[in-house]
Amino acid sequence: MEATHRLPAPSSKEGELVGSQDGAGLRIGLLVARFNEEITKRLLEGAYEALERLRVREADRRVAWVPGAFELPLAAGALARSGRVDAVACLGCVIRGETAHDLYVGSECARGLQQVQLETGVPVAFGVLTTGSFDQALERSGGSHGNKGYEAVLTAVEMANLLREL
Numbered sequence: 001m002e003a004t005h006r007l008p009a010p011s012s013k014e015g016e017l018v019g020s021q022d023g024a025g026l027r028i029g030l031l032v033a034r035f036n037e038e039i040t041k042r043l044l045e046g047a048y049e050a051l052e053r054l055r056v057r058e059a060d061r062r063v064a065w066v067p068g069a070f071e072l073p074l075a076a077g078a079l080a081r082s083g084r085v086d087a088v089a090c091l092g093c094v095i096r097g098e099t100a101h102d103l104y105v106g107s108e109c110a111r112g113l114q115q116v117q118l119e120t121g122v123p124v125a126f127g128v129l130t131t132g133s134f135d136q137a138l139e140r141s142g143g144s145h146g147n148k149g150y151e152a153v154l155t156a157v158e159m160a161n162l163l164r165e166l
């Protein structure tokens with residue numbers, strides 16, 4: 001397993017389909033939330049590393065920032081419908097606070113992103129951390145638990161390729 005991610009490696013028997021992790025020729029959108037920017041910048045670094053390793057060309061990348069995770073679904077919908085990308089990876093960080101605010105932000109973000117991918121048919125990867133502490137977020141953005149930004153790009157590429165085969 002690579003230190004950058006904790007996703008199981010794809011394996012398939014003859015006759016089974018699995019999306020390739022080759023991003024050459026794919027157009028990938030990255031949306032990043034500024035809230036908890038210290039963490040989301042680390043997720044973005046992981047995402048860029050994955051784009052490089054998976055050979056997604058610089059001209060095929062579209063990167064945009066939004067204020068917080070709550071805004072990710074709206075921007076993901078616009079990008080998915082633009083026809084400019086084959087998949088979108090969304091990066092954000094929701095950390096538990098004293099009130100229930102984070103629960104609303106995190107669940108609406110997840111629900112909204114799932115809705116966008118189901119409605120548009122464009123894969124939308126959920127690279128949004130929902131942690132109980134800042135330290136847990138650090139561990140998952142390039143620490144001992146890998147980098148969810150890297151994973152999100154890997155998922156976006158694999159799903160874009162799989163949809164072409166289905």
Ligand code: INI
Pocket residue numbers: 033035036067068069070071092093094095096097101102105
């Ligand atoms: N946005 C986040 O991305 N993470 C958080 O932890 C967070 N909390 O907990 O407040 C958060 N709030 C802002 C939210 O995403 C919206 O930007 C804001 O409510 C305006 O719509």
